[in-house]
Amino acid sequence: MTEPGAMTGGGSQFPETQDAEPSAAVATLPRNQGQQVDPRIPVILVVDADPQSGEATAAALRRRFAPDYRVLTAGSAEAALANLERLASAGDEVALVAADLRLPDGEGVRFLERAAGLHSDIARVLLFEMDQYHTRIPFTELQALQRATALGQIDFWMVKGWVNPEEWLYPQVQEALSAWSRRHRPSHVVYRIIGDEWDPRCHDLRDGLTVNGVPFVFHPRDSDRGKQLILEHRVDASRLPAAIRHDGRVLQDPSMVEIAVSHGIRIRPSLSDYDLVVLGAGPAGLAAGVYGASEGLGTLLLEARAIGGQAGTSSMIRNYLAFPRGISGGELAHRAWEQATLLGAEFVFTHQVTALTTAGGGHALVLTDGSQVRTRAVILATGVTYRHLGIPDLDRLVGAGVFYGAAGVAASAMARKHVYVVGGANSAGQAALHLAKYAARVTVLVRGNSLTAGMSDYLVRQIEATPNIAVRLRTQVIGGRGGARLEGLTLWDRYEQRQEDVPAAAVFVLIGAEPCTDWLRPVLSLDEHGFVLTGRDVPQTDWPLDREPHPFETSRPGVFAAGDVRYGSVKRVAGAVGEGSVAVGSVHRYLAELAAAAGQPSEKAVKQATPL
Template identity: 75%
Template sequence: MLLVVGGDPRDVSVTAAALEHRFAPDYRVLTACSAAAARAELGRLSRAGRQLALVATDLHLPDGDGVVLLQQAADLHRGAARLLLFDVDEHHTRIPFGELPALQRASALGQIDAWMVKGWVNPEEWLYPRVQEALSAWSRAHRPSHVVYRIVGDEWDPRCHDVRDGLTVNGVPFLFHPQDSDAGRRLVRDHGLDVGRLPAVIRHDGSVLYRPSMVELAVSHGIRIRPSAEDYDLVVLGAGPAGLAAAVYGASEGLRTLVLEERAIGGQAGTSSMIRNYLGFPGGIGGGELAHRAWQQATLLGAEFVFTHQVTALSGDGDGDRHVLGFHDGGSVAARAVVLAAGVRYRRLGIPDLDRLTGAGVFYGAAGVTALAVAGEEVYVVGGANSAGQAALHLARYAARVTLLVRGGSLAAGMSHYLVRQVEVTPNVEVRLHTQVVGGRGGSRLEGLTLQDRRTRRTEEVPAAAVFVMVGAEPRTDWLAPAVRLDEHGFVLTGRDVPACDWPLVRDPYPFETSRPGVFAAGDVRYGSVKRVAGAVGEGSVTVGSVHRYLTDLAADAERARKSASA
């Protein structure tokens, strides 16, 4: 169902007719000419169990405010897209400058999903693209779609969570069926599944993988797990925002480029439910969608991606013009230049009672596949940075209450202003400052947490279905020393931060170049990075410029050597 609300019956009729023309018979278009009539319709649909995909309403209604109505619609119909409509103003522009404060507030507080002025002449130009984008997102979440795998297992089994999380972060479509559900029992019977070896992953061709590793899933999905060559112009380590940007620019500028990624496209940013401050996306964009767009872009430009390999060593090839990356299984690949963009990992709490429940109610990073499983439950998010705020807002769409635990005395110290405002106005998100987790309990899954007030040292036992931990990050660079110089926390030193005593050449290091000439670092793994998606993308892009300067040096050195040998 699509609901169009406005104060002018003729205006509402025109919009509804345009939507009917394009989206019937898949959607039925309903109308209301007041807030009261719209609320009555919303209640009727809810009681009847009808699926509401989108509500489009004027900002100003004869008896109410359109933003308030959208909030009421979201309470009754979770997941329905919210489209705010504005009258075209005297300037006849696509941005309603006369109503800009209201639009800015609604957007900043996450009260709308999209907006549009109504002065369209051709609905193909303004109306349909906005509505289609919203309906596509709704359909992916609520209607049957393309599925590659069906998974049967226990919701809170860490092995099952790892499989589902791996597929989710890599954008592989699947359906999960608990073993004790009707669909789960049917799949066990139809495919003769061995319930003692769950989780079972059923491929689209009917074959079954039991407790598959990421390597087995990658092979099953046709993903390359070995480089196609032994030597490349550029090897990028990590497929987060910095690595993807380096891959796009490296491949587009003619470098034979290989990207090595151990687990997931997008890194930590790829798990963000919504990034609202990324350039060029006024309505925000999901981290996974942004990452997969970049992956497709890099792939089409010629970059090669290899997954599931853990890099454990960096060395030279003996001739001095190649860098060799060694894999955990003994294999290796060489390149004339390397970009280290492996990112960081969330720091562990180090509490034994919680560590043993990792994947069974205790999660490090964003909600991912677990959000639906905590519907109606009490959940906690630990952390005070943007990733924690985004996770809390995402979980609030499903959980009964989300409590954000922050060690410090203010959200503003580590979180973007727009996220702070959204957290503050979300009714089922509570913020507890000066609070830390010191313990937990549970048998096969998490049941509760022990919280401590850092000022009074008083502790409190609270029930918890899940806790998502995002308490700072550690670089994954243990294997790099002493090949490149690191700071005391393991972040890679680059450019002017490289100590003179560690730099072997007469020239200064190029921007983002490490203490090893020809090896560069970008994104969160680099000392001094700003820890923002846009910053990582910028660093990855600019680093390729330094790579070109380095490769030019190599070519000049080779030419001089050739002339010297000829002489």
């Protein structure tokens, strides 16, 4: 068994020459008939009752994506399902299925659902006739499109009748195939991890690599490949997990600091002084990094573990502005990290900040190794962590069937198992939908009386439409059992006032949110739960200046807070991004005040006076 890392590359490794039109070398299905295909090449299937339209789409796809993919066609749902069954029986892979909304023997959406049951993880594409308005969204079929999108029955759609496939067809298909290839065609691997699948240390290592987008594969120590690698690289089997680098170097039971150094990641600031230091590289911190660096501030981001924070572990975010087909939290976070890096922001990983002090009229941040970094302004964007259940029998099984946060690296190990998700907010809904692609059954446990109270409507509708997801309201976990790994849970049904023991392969807990801000209590105003007070919420008795606090400014001038750690934040990705961006504007106002107090021109005035 191998487990690919989150950001592995793709593409077929079996090139061959293929013409644009069907030939003997091209495995194209005649209408309603099956034909043997080369099992090494993943398949793209186009299902359209109109022979001319279907072949036009298929020919365009062959011109662009052969020989890495075989493009097949079928004229009906029945014929396409028959051939998908043959491909599944033969072990052939299908990457993408595109079906017309109006098939002669059924609806295209229903066919795509059945196709996904035969070949999991395929890209599902709904095809529409171009209507009289000639727009990208077919308004005459808008109701069907909205329903399929809201229920998560399709991944994206395409309008037929395009003039230029470079504009209307290829970009969407390429994006879908790239995502499929990253999951199924790993070609660039930085680390090979050897260990025990249910060992908490091994899980923590793999999870750390996954959330940071480092390509790796996992081999259990008792697998044939695992045993072979242990012998070939002289791995000390008593000190697992082990990470074998691409160059053959072995890291025995490595910490994330060792992995970061091995991977060339910066773990110490390059300077001692900065204009702006941002704590946390979640959505708020990344936005602050982008805007701080792009506006000329010497910007440093300090992150203890992973790019993207909790949002980075979301399998799919469908309500983020300008991504109509959705985007994974990891992809969104890594795009933002790349953007901030190219604009000049500096990232330092694996360090936590333990204290905030005053230094020379500015601020000093003390890191876990005792070193300090000075800055004129600080933005706290440390986010929150999921609240633990506080059940001793489950606490000892964290990483061995008990997981706090999204499914992440553990999802693929849930095949044919019954798993539980605890929580009623968006993160729990996204985790349940992601797990449902692998597990035989997913049960969502919600303490409240309704799933709609804390979850977005689009997620509720998708969960209700997913057959292997069940929701139990007014139910909570009160205990658990297991030896080396989780075996079962004890539930309390508040409605029926009864206790129940259920078998469980895993439980994913996404309840509540707790800020890790105890270290800030001596220097900042916090609410009773530890969230940072900012702006008008700062008590007047705690504010030292005559002016009012700037937006997002804390009780300490020059220190700002944005995102989930801030009292009153909306706990949404878009909200965190907006707060991180706007907070940089307040930083500029604060720095301008410092410059004015020192009799110096503001940064903005200096920039305007400097010739380009």
